Amino acid sequence: MNSTVRRFLSLVMATIMMLTIFISSGLSALAAESQTDFYKKFSGLPTAYIDKLWKLKQQHPNWQFEPMNTGLDWDTVINTEAQPKVNTVWLSTSTAVTRLYADRSVGTYTASRGLDYTYEVRDQGSGGYYVDASVMAVAAFMNPYYFLDSDVTVLMFENLGWGDLDYNTTVNNIEAMLSGTFMSKSNVNTNYVSASGCVTYVNTSGQRVSTGDTYAALICTAAKNNKLNPYYLTSKILGEVGTSGSGSTSGTTASYTGYYNYLNVGASDSSSGDAVSNGLSYAKSHGWTSPGAAIEGGAQTIANGYISAGQDTPYLQKFNVANGKVTTSHQYMTAINGIHITLQKTYDGYKTAGTLDTVRTFKIPVYKNMPNATGNTISFSGYSQSGTVNRSIATIRTDRNYSAAKTTLSSDTVTLEAGLHNNGSVVQTGTMYYGPLWYKVGSAYVIEDYVEVAANATVKKGATLQLNTSQSSGSTEKPRFMSWDKRIATVNANGVVTGVSEGTTKVVAYLANGSFAVVNITVSNSGSGGSTGITSSTYSINSAAKFISKIPIGTTVGTLKAGISGSVTVTKNGKTLSDGDVISTGCVVSGYTAIVTGDINGDGKVTVADSLGIRDQILGSAQLSTIQYKAADLNADGKISAADSLGIRDYILGVSGITPKAY
DSSP states (O other), X not given: OOHHHHHHHHHHHHHHHHHHHHHHHHHHHHHOOOHHHHHHHTTTSOHHHHHHHHHHHHHOTTEEEEEEEEEEEHHHHHHHHTSTTTSEEEEESSSOOOGGGBOOSSEEOOSOOGGGSEEOOSEEETTEEEEEBOHHHHHHHHOGGGGSXXXXXXXXXXXXXXXXXOHHHHHHHHHHHTTTSTTOTTSOBTTTBOTTSOBEEEOTTSOEEEOSOOHHHHHHHHHHHTTBOHHHHHHXXXXXXXXXXXXXXXXXSTTXXXXXXXXXXXXXXXXXXXXXXXXXXXXXXXXXXSHHHHHHHHHHHHHHHTGGGTOOSHHHHHSOOTTSSOOTTSOSOSBTTTTGGGHHXXXXXXXXXXXXXXXXXXXXXXEETOOOOOOOOEEETTSOXXXXXXXXXXXXXXXXXXXXXXXOOXXXXXXXXXEEEOSSOGGGGTOXXXXXXXXXXXXXXXXXXXXXXXXXXXXXXXXXXXXXEEEOTTOOOOOEEEESOTTTEEEXXXXXXXXXXXXXXXXXXXXXXXXEEEEEEEEEOOSOOOSOSOBOSSSEEETTTTEEEOOOTTOBHHHHHHTOBSOOOEEETTEEOOTTSBOOTTOEETTEEEOOTTOOSSSSSOOHHHHHHHHHHHHTSSOOOHHHHHHHOTTOSSSOOHHHHHHHHHHHHTSOOOOOOOO
């Protein structure tokens, strides 16, 4: 080899090495997303959520996380999903019922607790039934925060496309995933699997037919044809019909011989029949006369009905917020934990196949006004922290989950240190309904169902009552409130309770991490109701509209209290203010919303920002709320104009003051 050739080959090798280094470093740079960029990408998500995602990213570098900005307000979505018949929870007749997750606003009201209450049943099952989910339950299952800790539960946000999977390899992986179920080729039985490991079924003539395909092959073919993730499809089937099959898969259900529905499409209870019958009726109308046809048809239904509609994650199929609106009429099953109970099978399939750490994309929903999850514990201020435990039936544990060791309490009367969510990944096994809420009692934990709190309050029908809360140090989270029975009493976003009709119910304050506090509310039918009884010769109190106004800029809570007769509490965003805090527009004063003339944005000051609020209102580029509109009406003429903006300008320049107005 001459020197010219050697130099040429050396140059080629050097170039290849440089390209290799360049490509490798480029790929590393591509894969190694910086923490700064990661947090910036999720800037619309509260930091506590991003912290969890970043931890998952470190554990699984190939996983790609992307924000899905819904553009929807969190509380609006939750209240929409909490409407009757939209989401349901399972109540067992033999175990704890997680009563705060079952809405009592529909059904027959009694003063009893637990299963003694007559709920309106949405779906009857063996050993229990489905009833409407409470707003607290909806908030728990819709909030991504609780599900970003686990490799299992985060799968609800995975994109469900087929991707670049190899068919033959995937068939083997799905077969491993089916191990121990009625669809495994190793589980030979006369109803589902022949001696050769292939599918066997009953045709419409009642005759047994054997095929040349395994269930794993049928599932993978259907998934590939419809561009679906086969692991997801498998877990969906097992979640619907169980590991032993059901009436939807037997082919021998009365009146529907030879028809199959492996994904329970159209299987909901109605006046025309039970869920299985309705599902098989759907199968019959679509010609699903074999397991293969049913699996293919079900996969096609999911792909056409959900994936093409933008509902391309399990989360979006259960909670349809895919297209900038919440659409409760196009959601997969009503059981609120419907997607959660399928995730363990999906995870097990990935683990068995050794594909868990391959490239995956997760879409994390982001809402406006999400709970920031900085709270740890919460309690109602001024109310007893004691309660009574029914020790004869209570499950008392050393930790807040069923797997913890049992322990005992020395007395029925206890001090309730905190209301807490279950400690453990209960959603992986589908048991989130069975006691996820616990009270801490010393070193023990008791399921909420078996505790009656001593915190009691009374309000007249038509009257209001301000409930105040306190949280653990460092929390800036706005608590959410729920009335267990809105026919008895309602509660607004600021913790103001309004008596509706005679009876007793519970009002709950809760945080994103599942912590909660309860107070019993009794509504009496005596008196005409109305205000909470405060009066003032200094400030204007509008009992009909629930406003308190004529408050000068810079007024402190202590000064305001001194000018009011009656019991006065002042809160902002659910947190009690101290006497030295400044009153701002939007503060709640014993059930009345404060309006400080000129303080439009509610920061307790009058600045250029308030003037801009008036400008945007006039131009139509933004709309002020009712309270903001009144605060902006400096001359109290009932409209917003340039004169109001000039009034703020003159105040800022020191030309004139702002006279507090009564509204």
